[in-house]
Amino acid sequence: MGNWKSQDAMTGIMFLAIAVYFGTTTLLQLDLGTPEEMGPGFFPFSLSVILAILGVLVLLRAKPDEEEQPPVNWRAVILVGSAPITFGLTVRSLGLAPALLISVGLAVLSSSKIGLVRGSAIVVGVTVFCVLVFKFGVGVPYPLINPEFFG
């Protein structure tokens, strides 16, 4: 086993964690029933047991990583991960166009290779493109700009 940070070891831990959580929640909240007449908990509980076994097997057979992976780009993870959430929070209150501007802006910020001028151009370009495709092409029924907020 050796290295706890290897891909295999982390996968085993992830499998076990999910199995334990899913299994105990099922046991606490759902009726298992009998094999003749299964309750809502029977299938999820069986899955938890299988996943737990797989988790242990993965841990036992864990090998060190063959090649080193590039480092995680945490800036990108945080900014790209928060873009859909920001979009969700703003699309109704501000409108489609501002929501797009903000979330594309977050995406552009996640790459250190994009400068200010080029970044702004990308933000505006992508927003215009998406508005054309979705508002005028597909015809989504959401206002471009929420008049109540900006009015």
Place this chain on the structure above:
Amino acid sequence: MDLFDGLVLGFSVAVSLTSLMLCLLGVTLGTLIGVLPGIGPSATIAMLLPITLTLSPLSSLIMLAGIYYGAQYGGSITAILVNLPGEPSSAVTAIDGYQMARQGRAGVALSISAIGSFVAGTIATMVLAVASPALSQIALRFGSPEYFSLTMLGIIMVVVLSQGSALKGLGMAVIGLMLGVVGTDVFTAVTRFTYGINEFRSGIDFIAVTIGVFGIGEILRNLEGNEGLARAAHKISSLMPTKEDFKRSLAPILRGTAIGSVLGVLPGGGAFISSFASYAVEKRLSKYPEEFGKGAIEGVAGPESANNAGAQTSFIPMLTLGIPSNAVMALMIGAMIVQGIQPGPRVIVTQPELFWGLIASMWIGNAFLVVLNLPLVGAWVSLLRIPYAILFPGILAFCCIGTFSANGLELELYILAVAGLAGYLFVRLGCSPAPFLLGFVLGPMVEEHFRRAMLISQGDATVFFTRPISLALMLLAIGLAATMFVPSLLSLRKDVFADAEE
């Protein structure tokens, strides 16, 4: 309905202006994303799913199918000219295709791969037209035990044939099945894992999860590397292969078509696995094995035919059994469900226009692709100059607005973000997301058939082994699962993947 009537019906709906336009749009988009490394058909189809909700079921399937097989054509352009697989299924093409390009024979390699793909696409489409109605007749006799065994077989095959550790693959499939549990239990109407959220009662939305895992997960993966590297493409000279080239390519094209047609049907198969199986076969059979790796035309002709044939025939289990054989087919099933069509053996009978129209459109699409690829190859090559810095904000915006426009729920954007981070975590841990998606799509079906079969048999689990078809499927699944633990087969599997990655 016999084959001829079917094809007449199919062409009558596939040559309508809308169908032709959407087919062209699909294959163009497919070629585009095929050429560009870093964005694949799964992510693209997931992103475009919400848009297709406004189209008819046939139109949406025509377009989405076009993206998948179009990507097989496009992937070879990048593989040959830049030595980067535009698509994973073109990875083996890069070996000899790029060597040909270095010898100034890029045009020939491109022509042969387009011709091979077209021949393979035509033959495989015929296989699809002949085999599907027959298979669906058998499937109509399936009961719950057979369906359960079939889904087990499907999941095991995807795990065995996908890259990486089989144990991890199985675990990912189980996690997918778990996610499919969320919602209201169909037997008892009890809600499970809904956390008091009303929208979760009907299950977690398929579109948001797949766009997240494939679309956003892929962006995060690409942003960690050196995405800014300049890509130098080789120049294209003459497109015309010599007589000798044709002579050497003919047999590999036909063999590749056969290999791809068979492997495509198998769950877990499809374009990717077909291409490197074909490469291995050609290397062994060739009269010039020493040329492989140094620009052997067989190494381009075989795999490129195989991956296109495999892409076409992987529709067979999806259309006849309702069982997806790979991630793209899982998305197709999702597309049919959101359109209100229940996938399964009845589709061919109840929706003949859909089935035959899709088949006819595939042939038309393949013809479009030859035209798009050969004379216009220069235009596609110039696309390689687009830096990823411009692409990914656009992809991200499409992911967000696409997810939101599907149902108009902010909640799904939050699912999208979580699924995206989960998808990236899976990739970092070396876990393939394909079995996860398959488990998620099949989850409700697996549970329903399992419980129904057990209910009918009064809790006797041997029901899966006493009915002949179910027994055969189960034995096949168990046999396959066993191969994962046989050392010699294990190393063979590793060799094959290593061959493909070289």
